[in-house]
Amino acid sequence: QSVLQKKRQCVFQVKPQAYRYTTAGNVSGSVQTCENTHCCVGYFVMIEGQLSVDTLACDVVEKSCPDATCKAKLRLLHNNSSTVKCVCNTDFCNNNITWTPESEQPPRTYSYSEGNSALVVTVVVILFIIFFVIVAARWIIPFRKKKENLQSSCAEHGVLPACSCYTTKSSEIDMSHIELQQVLGQGHFATVFQGRYKGSAVAVKVLPAGWKHKFNTEKEVYELPLMKHAGIVHFLGSGRRPDDSSWFIVLQFAEYGSLHSFLCKHTISWMLSLKMCQTLSQGLSYLHSDLLSSDAHKPPVAHRDLSSFNVLVRADGTCALCDFGCSTILRSCSGHRCWQSDTTNMELGTLNYMSPEILEGSVNLRSSCFLMQGDVYALSLLLWEIWMRCSDLSEGGIAPQHLLPYEVELGANPTLERLILFVSHMDKRPSIPEYWELLPQGSALKEILTDCWDCDPDARLRAQCVVDRLGSFQSSFSQ
Numbered sequence: 001q002s003v004l005q006k007k008r009q010c011v012f013q014v015k016p017q018a019y020r021y022t023t024a025g026n027v028s029g030s031v032q033t034c035e036n037t038h039c040c041v042g043y044f045v046m047i048e049g050q051l052s053v054d055t056l057a058c059d060v061v062e063k064s065c066p067d068a069t070c071k072a073k074l075r076l077l078h079n080n081s082s083t084v085k086c087v088c089n090t091d092f093c094n095n096n097i098t099w100t101p102e103s104e105q106p107p108r109t110y111s112y113s114e115g116n117s118a119l120v121v122t123v124v125v126i127l128f129i130i131f132f133v134i135v136a137a138r139w140i141i142p143f144r145k146k147k148e149n150l151q152s153s154c155a156e157h158g159v160l161p162a163c164s165c166y167t168t169k170s171s172e173i174d175m176s177h178i179e180l181q182q183v184l185g186q187g188h189f190a191t192v193f194q195g196r197y198k199g200s201a202v203a204v205k206v207l208p209a210g211w212k213h214k215f216n217t218e219k220e221v222y223e224l225p226l227m228k229h230a231g232i233v234h235f236l237g238s239g240r241r242p243d244d245s246s247w248f249i250v251l252q253f254a255e256y257g258s259l260h261s262f263l264c265k266h267t268i269s270w271m272l273s274l275k276m277c278q279t280l281s282q283g284l285s286y287l288h289s290d291l292l293s294s295d296a297h298k299p300p301v302a303h304r305d306l307s308s309f310n311v312l313v314r315a316d317g318t319c320a321l322c323d324f325g326c327s328t329i330l331r332s333c334s335g336h337r338c339w340q341s342d343t344t345n346m347e348l349g350t351l352n353y354m355s356p357e358i359l360e361g362s363v364n365l366r367s368s369c370f371l372m373q374g375d376v377y378a379l380s381l382l383l384w385e386i387w388m389r390c391s392d393l394s395e396g397g398i399a400p401q402h403l404l405p406y407e408v409e410l411g412a413n414p415t416l417e418r419l420i421l422f423v424s425h426m427d428k429r430p431s432i433p434e435y436w437e438l439l440p441q442g443s444a445l446k447e448i449l450t451d452c453w454d455c456d457p458d459a460r461l462r463a464q465c466v467v468d469r470l471g472s473f474q475s476s477f478s479q
């Protein structure tokens with residue numbers, strides 16, 4: 001019993017902003033005595049093949065940590081760097097990690113003092129790069145300005161030269177060319193009608209005259225160059241109704257409507273669930289991507305309101321993202337506009353899908369990384385929703401009725417306070433069926449979910465990494 005009562009001690013080394021870990025136990029120098037857990041955790045970053053310490057601490061809440069030593073796993077992050085994480089259950093075990101970079105290589109052991117020297121080297125390299133950029137900005141950009149007018153307008157806004165100012169031409173549609181039929185959906189801001197345009201079925205999203213900024217935000221995202229992608233609903237054009245001055249956006253019609261209404265009505269097979277999850281993740285990965293072709297630039301976009309109401313399902317079972325009214329265009333040519341005009345959007349988004357750090361308001365919502373990591377958290381809840389309606393993943397082949405994430409635990413409309421307590425302070429997530437342990441794909445599905453809804457935003461997968469993992473399921477677990 002005395003062993004059980006003894007509190008775990010872990011090596012403590014965190015960055016100032018990693019406030020979450022400072023609250024995990026009493027700190028004395030480089031030792032932390034854990035309050036709520038018997039697990040030590042270590043995060044390391046991989047820079048040019050070398051591991052460097054990011055965080056060493058007690059874990060924030062009690063989780064599973066069956067290993068006595070810190071056996072690390074590699075995860076890819078948003079900025080194409082990688083992080084290595086390990087958890088373990090003996091005193092100071094996060095001091096030394098065991099990590100096998102590639103399966104054929106013998107395990108290597110790093111001590112955190114080794115990591116410190118790598119950190120010093122990294123800091124020196126970064127300082128050198130900053131120095132070089134300052135010199136370049138002073139001497140090279142003014143010289144280029146005289147020669148290239150187009151690029152100079154980007155440089156004036158402090159945007160990297162890779163940014164292009166080209167946008168696609170606005171596609172104005174005359175309302176008299178559209179035949180409106182029945183109402184498809186009613187969101188917080190808009191009424192969406194089914195209609196006909198040029199002989200095809202379309203969806204027409206109508207926003208009242210007063211919602212011009214919402215209309216503009218959404219239209220700007222749809223009109224970005226290179227935005228045509230199967231994972232994003234196809235935009236046909238927009239306009240203003242002459243009679244009541246309301247704004248409208250014309251979109252490809254998605255036969256099954258929102259993912260939410262689809263999952264309420266249908267259970268699905270494993271292969272269909274995989275198709276839906278893959279197309280959904282591909283759409284998000286594309287939205288987050290920064291693409292540059294010879295004459296066009298698509299900057300990354302954070303959706304910021306991903307939910308099963310804002311994903312559409314087509315007749316062939318593919319998913320497409322819609323509703324970009326809360327989105328943020330990151331690093332565009334007119335980048336200052338994207339960041340500053342956006343404060344009205346800060347409080348929006350469907351509560352159930354908000355990541356712990358966004359619920360708590362503890363992150364800078366102007367940081368592109370945090371916004372995309374918030375999207376990945378919401379993606380994990382969507383994958384969970386889809387898999388919960390998959391009969392092949394349900395005991396006895398009978399999937400439970402469709403519920404929103406946290407609906408079982410907190411009811412249909414949880415308050416912000418209850419969500420913060422449950423998701424952030426208690427670090428709880430939607431429950432994963434025990435039955436999955438008996439399925440060949442069960443542990444891989446669980447791993448994707450836990451890697452995307454990690455309480456540490458930096459530890460979450462990139463959307464492209466989710467696409468890659470799901471792609472590998474196609475061959476490994478096809479039925």
Ligand SMILES: Nc1ncnc2c1ncn2[C@@H]1O[C@H](COP(=O)(O)OP(=O)(O)OP(=O)(O)O)[C@@H](O)[C@H]1O
Nearest residue numbers: 185187188189190192203251252253254258309323
């Ligand atoms: N292209 C489409 N095809 C079929 N149904 C659609 C389409 N676009 C929207 N809908 C339906 O209309 C609903 C509302 O659309 P949307 O989310 O764009 O409106 P909103 O007012 O911005 O909603 P929110 O309350 O999420 O902000 C969707 O959940 C869906 O049911």
